[in-house]
Amino acid sequence: MTDKYRTAVDAAAIFSETDPDGTITYVNDQFCAVSGYTKEELLGSNHRILNSGQHPQEFYDSIWSTITKGDIWKGEICNRRKDGSLYWVNSxxxxxxxxxTQKIVKYISIRFDVTEHQELLQALQWRASHDVLTGLPNRALLHERLGMAISAARRHHRLLALGMLDLDGFKAINDTYGHAIGDRLLVEVANRLKETLREEDTLARMGGDEFVLILNDIQLQTLPISLRRLLETLSHPYEVDGQMLEIAGSIGVTIYPNDNEDPDMLLRHADQAMYQAKQSGRNRFQIFDVPTNNEALAASLILARLEQALMRQELRLYYQPKVNLQTSEIIGFEALLRWQSPYEGLVPPLQFLPFVERNDLIVEIGEWVIDQALRQIKHWRLLGHKWSVSVNIAARHFQKPNFVERLRMLLDRYPEVPPNLLDIEIVESTAIENMEHVSHCLIACQDMGVTFSLDDFGTGYSSLSYLKRLPAxxxxxxxxxxxxxxTDKEDLALSEAIIGLSKAFDREVLAEGVETRSQGKRLLELGCQLAQGYGIARPMPADxxxxxVEHYSRVPSWGGEDD
Incomplete structure (x- = not known):
């Protein structure tokens, strides 16, 4: 690199040069300022002096494999300063x-400090997977840990106990002493339970005064002893702000693989056992009795009825508008599934979809939804409206190997419908369960013109760290x-951060669940213009x-006060 270009880069970035063996031959002042090393300490040293230990060896092998072939490498690297602290650079x-000779004589590296950006991502990632009050894993991280624990139990032929713990008498303490005392009591309970459990076990908070226990590699003979010890530890008095408080707990437990179900059903069974413990007198535990469980029979019945409902055309799509709060423009609709049962009337999705999400019937239902949405788009276009329609796709459906081909066949049925008017929504947990497959599917579908939305953002796993890898x-x-x-400063801060990150990654951002004009006005102030929710309109039949739409065009601006 000529001195002229080196001077230009020096003024704008962290810059260095190394010889073919990785020995540092030049660094600029910015490099020294960020790393904490002097030029004398760096020149002649190997670049490994900055190794943070945060990346696996395969990461560095990939870099060297790329650059030794003469190709340019781009990516983010975590380095370690002289004082031992970490910093991130986009390199x-x-x-x-x-x-x-065409031989490589040196490598030049141009870096930009992105430490603050990474720290924000990590903080938001932690919030997405942990309960802020107690620091325990939340529902999202619990599902990840439970999945890993089930896999390990299956692989090593061990027993796993999943427990649901609910505090007895917590509401009375909250009502008597206030929520501040109640929150501090929850923290003390969490700390006491963590100290009682083994290192290989997991304690998570589901919300309120409910906790979940994952007890790995248990023995049936000693499990009752462990559960009694937990209850006894929990029942010792607590001193909170000078108040002596007493509380107890009820625990429901199910054993895997004796209860050979998926994580959601195991949690449901543990919850059922917990309520049985409460009904039996509280301050005790109850182990789920698999043979007497009737839920599987109920699920089978609903599954059979839904198969008939699909054939008898009892399923319906309701449409919820998505609008631009700033301009009052209607940008499209989300298609939401309902079941018009001849026995129960209009059944909401939460009462039947969970029973089919792990069955291939969900694929048939999903394709029916896409077909109906495309049919509705066609009808609206004939009336002069160019509204897009979003459809929700279940994990089992989206992860089918032939999803792209089947979607192309559905689009081919409606050649007059522009594919970009179909938007597919997937929840973030679906996206990261099989990142490579999902990314390929998204790209293949987008090549056809279909758009994608990432739903329930920020509620599961470590989703925020994967944002840049998902082309939604x-x-x-x-x-x-x-x-x-x-009213909640944390929810406000998190919403603001998500809006900022979405814009930084050049994504549209849409807020769900807007119920009041004040919420809409606040979102506009944060920079989020797109929204949907009951404050705009409830889901409605297509007719x-x-x-x-005619009525909404006369609704006052979202900048006004609540009605």
Whole structure:
């Protein structure tokens, strides 16, 4: 690199040069300022002096494999300063070759400090997987840990106990002493339970005064002793702000693989056993009795009825508008499934979809939904409306190897419908369960023109760290954050951060669950213009949409006060 270009880079970035063996031959002042080393300490040293230990050896092998072939490498690297602290850089490494021999004579590296960005991502990632009050894993991380524990139990032929613990008498303490005392009591309970459990076990908070225990590699003979010890530890008096408080707990437990179900069903069975413990007198435990469980029979019955409902055309799509709060423009609709049962009337999805999500019937239902949505788009276009429609796709459906081919066949049925008017929504947990497959599917579908939205954003696993790897056009802020955006500073901060990150990654951002004009106004102030929710409109049958649109055009601006 000529002195002229080196001077230009020096002024704008962290810059260094190394010889072909990785020995540092030049660094600029910015490099020294960020790393904490002097030029004298760096020159002549190997670049490994900055190794943070945060990346596996395969990461560095991939870098060297790329640049030694003469190709440019780009990516983010975590380095370690002289004082031992970590910092992140967005780095571009360029091999420089000799014009005569075409051999690499040196490598130049241009870096930009992205430490603050990474720290924000990590903080948000932690929040997405932990309970802020107690620091325990939350529901999202619990599902990840439970999945790993089930896999380990299956692989090593061991028993796993999953427990649901609910505090007895906590509401009375909250009502008597206030929520501040109640929160501090929950922290003390969490700390006491953590101290009682083994290192290989997991304690998570589900919310309120409910906790979940994952007890790995248990023995049936000693499990009752362990559960009694937990209850006894829990029942010792607590001193909180000078108040002596007493509390007890009820625990419901199910044993895997004796109860050979998936994580959601295991949690449900533990919850059932916990309520049985409460009904039996509280301050005790109850182990789930698999042979007497009737839920599997009920699920089979619902599954059979849904198969008939699909054949008898009892399923319906309701449409919820998505609008631009700033311009009042209607940008599209989300298609939401309902079951018009001849016995129960209109059945909401939560009462039947969980029973089919792990059955291939969900694939048939999903394809029916896409077909109906495309049919509705076609009808609206004939009336002069170019609204897009979003459809929710279940994990089992989206992860089918032939998903892309089947979607192409459905699109081919409606050649007059532009594919970009179909938007597919997937929840973030689906996206990260099989990242490579999902990314390939998203790209293949987008090549056909179909758009994608990432739903329930920020509620599961370590989703935020995967944002840049998922080419979804729209990020939907989960309604759990929007609901208390006016009163909860943490939800407000998290919503603001998600909006900022979405814009940084050039994604559209849409808020779900907007119920009041004040919420809409606050979202506009944060920079989120797109929204949906009951404050705009409840889901409605297709034949009511046009009338609603005519009314909405006369609704006052979202900048006003609540009605």
């Amino acid at each position: 571009t490494i360029v091999p420089i070759t000799d014009d005569a 056009q729209t990020i939907k802020i989960d309604q759990s954050f929007v609901r208390d955006i006016l 009511q949409v046009i009338k609603w």
